[in-house]
Amino acid sequence: MVYHHLYAKYAKQSHVRAGVIGAGAYGTAIVTQDPHTPLLTVVAVADISLDAARGAYLKAGFEPSMIAYADTVEAAQREIEAGKRVYTDNPLIVPDLPSVDIVCESTGIPEASAVYALRAIENRKHVAMITKDCDVTVGPILKKLAREAGVVYTPVDGDQHGLFIQMFEWAKSVGLTVISGGKATDGEFIYDDATGVARIVTDKPIHAPYQASIEIAPEDRTYLQMIPEGRAEEYVARRAAILGRLPQPGSYDLCEMTIAANYTGLTPAVDTLIHAPLRITEIPVAYCEQSHGGLFDRAGKIDLATCLRAPDESGLGGGVFLVVRCDNAYSNHVLTTKGQIGNYDNTAAVIYRPYHLCGVETSTSILMAGLLGIDTGSDDYLPRYDLVKIAARDIQAGETFGNDHSPQLVARIVPARPIAPGNLACSHLLVGNRASVNIPAGTLITYDMVEEPAGSQLWSLRRRQDEIFLTPEQSPVTRKLEEA
CATH class of the missing domain: 3.40.50.720 (NAD(P)-binding Rossmann-like Domain)
Incomplete structure (x- = not known):
């Protein structure tokens, strides 16, 4: 530095x-x-x-x-x-x-x-x-x-998104192609192959239906070994089922990745993010393009990873990571043979920072x-995406919406839209405000389902942002797709 x-x-x-x-x-x-x-x-x-x-x-x-x-x-x-x-x-x-x-x-x-x-x-x-x-x-x-x-x-x-944005800008400045990137969740899955027990190490409380540890069935243990070449999709899907009773990423994790996407232009593969449990050595194997054995249809993706490791292995420490390549063959040879962890065909390598110090x-x-007079973000900060919410249970008219730690709602990442009836509501315009109608479980929350508070600075600023950056029909994401 x-x-x-x-x-x-x-x-x-x-x-x-x-x-x-x-x-x-x-x-x-x-x-x-x-x-x-x-x-x-x-x-x-x-x-x-x-x-x-x-x-x-x-x-x-x-x-x-x-x-x-x-x-x-x-x-x-x-x-x-x-x-x-x-x-x-x-x-x-x-x-x-x-x-x-x-x-x-x-x-x-x-x-x-x-x-x-x-x-x-x-x-x-x-x-x-x-x-x-x-x-x-x-x-x-x-x-x-x-x-x-x-x-x-x-x-x-x-903050993880702040550190990630800086790492992304550094990668661009030295000519690396960013295939994917994101942050590690704070909790890590520790799997002891000798006992067949997987547990989470976290400083957060664990609430039902999640458990602090689970015993892995003998027939499932192979899926917690290193992902074999060409089987990333299968292994990631099986791990999601096998480890699903351990605590999973929360809305606050998706919130940070939404900010990072808005700063960097990287795109989520799906609206929930994949958030796969991965060893550090597996990140470039799974989070690269499908043409090289990974999960993504193309480069430029953002996601989460929960570190999966043995008790005596190093972890990600809630840090951040990039999966990158060099577009020059000689440079890429240097990248993938000087200690960096590559995928099977050495078309991608992971670079990671295994800590964030708050x-x-x-x-x-x-x-x-x-x-x-300099900020530590990217210059191109646009409202490309919104974090939105789905009712995790029935919500009654007059009930107050909770924040990202509330079990009342679960999060999704979608292209940003302005405040208007029928549009999906930006999640933090809900916080502390009341539902205007009964909302069944599984419903995406729209602006006509929330009572707008009088005199809100947050809502006022959001409307100014909508007027400058968004049209009723388009967001920066949809404009980019149409131009392509």
Whole structure:
């Protein structure tokens, strides 16, 4: 990495002052890295829970005498100028603070996130967007508005989609052809061949009907061995059935891949994603073109993988991966014979990053924005796809829609469409709002099935995005297909 050289030679200011809104696990990690990160100071932390906001600074090792509560811009600015860090339960003061250069939006609440991000942009503050629920809904319009205001709107290193976007851009910059790519789910399937038991390692709670471990029937165990040449489709299908009782990827996983698709132009093979359980060595075997033994009809796909491994094997660590090739024969020989893992005919190799450090590594995106005025995403950020929802059970009129962690709904990825009756509703325009009709299980949720909230900034921004990027009949995806 050459970040230190870039900061030393091209920085537009000497230091970056950040304000964090949302002191959950991610936002807190940004704060706890503050004392160890050169050139960065987190001057304010906001959360509706004062204990969470104050606790972020205490976890970072700040003495209580060095932090102060404030609930107005004027009071907060005085404390910061006196050398203290401010915590507050009034998030709206953060984007208004003169001493804040960049707002790190990590509430996880799409409506609130839209309000704070827009306020920051209007006040000529950079925005590091951590709330993927907002980004997947109105990210393209926020980025456009930020560019017009002369500030940066950026995804972040630490989030898997942010790391994936950077890896994708790197691959393009060195002339690699990207066949496919995506992220690893946080949970990994550990299969012990000696006992025939498969289990999941995850930090998330496990709910029925899923189980933490299962015993594999003797006749099924062969399908958990290395995929033989030419049998990727068969093995992936059998594994989906065999391992289906272990916890599966959630809507939040598809949400991140929707953002990545909108940044990169990569396309999902199916609306649910394949999300196959794969060994690292099997990724280039399965996630390449059908003409080379893989699953995809053509190159340029995005998907998920759940790492399948033995207890003593390394995993993907919730990281990101690309399946690539070189279009020059000599270059491709170098690619596939210098330690990279190839497929059977060496027409593809996997490159992977087996970790994502969440807020611990987000400072690179914050500093790139604050010091250099550069975002760590792709330039071509368009609303190509929407995350939409299907009712997982009957939903009654008046019932409130849940978020991506709710078992009430399951997700799909579809070409984006504007807000209009009959069009599939962008999933995070549903969150916290009520169903306007009874919705049977298995129904795709459309805009005429949800009560639009009065005065919603999120809905307003989405309509502005629709007007600029979408027509009633077309999305960027359908236009591209018709032009081809």
